[in-house]
Amino acid sequence: MIREIEYIEGPNPYAKSIEYYENNKVIGFLNYSLIYDRIEIDNIEVLEEYRNKKIGTKLMTYLIYNAIDKHVINITLEVRKSNEIARRLYKNFGFREVALRKLYYGDEDGILMEKQVM
Template identity: 55%
Template sequence: MITKVTIDNMADVYELQKLFNVVFRQKDELIDTLTTNPYVQLYTYSIDKKVVGFIEYSIIYDRYELDNIYVLEEYRNKGIASCLISFMINEAQDNNITNITLEVRIDNDPALRLYEKYGFVKKAIRHNYYGDCDGILMEKEMM
């Protein structure tokens, strides 16, 4: 099940904190974002009420920027990221978004393949974008 995270469903925020300790951001920062930034969209994917993945994207005028997508390791390769990406693409269609962009590490093969499967194409290389590694700018045109 996909659920929008808001400041009002704190249970999800606490669940996310467990994930974010590993890969993302601290609870206080997350709460601050949810409270002050209406352009950030954050959704969780749960199975039997357990949060196992999330997607975060930002609305920038008529563009979406995919900021993060994450699935707990033991739940990967079951189509969960596909559900989350499809959800974002449907939202983009409904909101007349013109394109979706993202940055990904050049060595992140699972993510690169995921994005290509959903129609994102490589647009530019960002040298040393991640310090130790190049980044790839990818774009999906919606129009």
């Protein structure tokens, strides 16, 4: 089951989450900000023992349908250069690597990825 959460009264009124449940337990989530006509993915994570079972793919699919529905123009994110699994997931959804951010994570470079939705 997938559930959407909004944090309208929190410190970031643009913040939203998509949670993936199995047996009433959250086993994966995707945190993002919907800022007018663009989305920034802040984090996506699946509990270790549930990885590689397409849950990340389901969360991203849900986000992208949402983005189309809300007429979002583009989705961006930052990913560690070494995170090949996450980079693969994003590439599967048509994200392109648009910039290298030197030492973005302090100890490692970040890659800025973007998907054009509209």
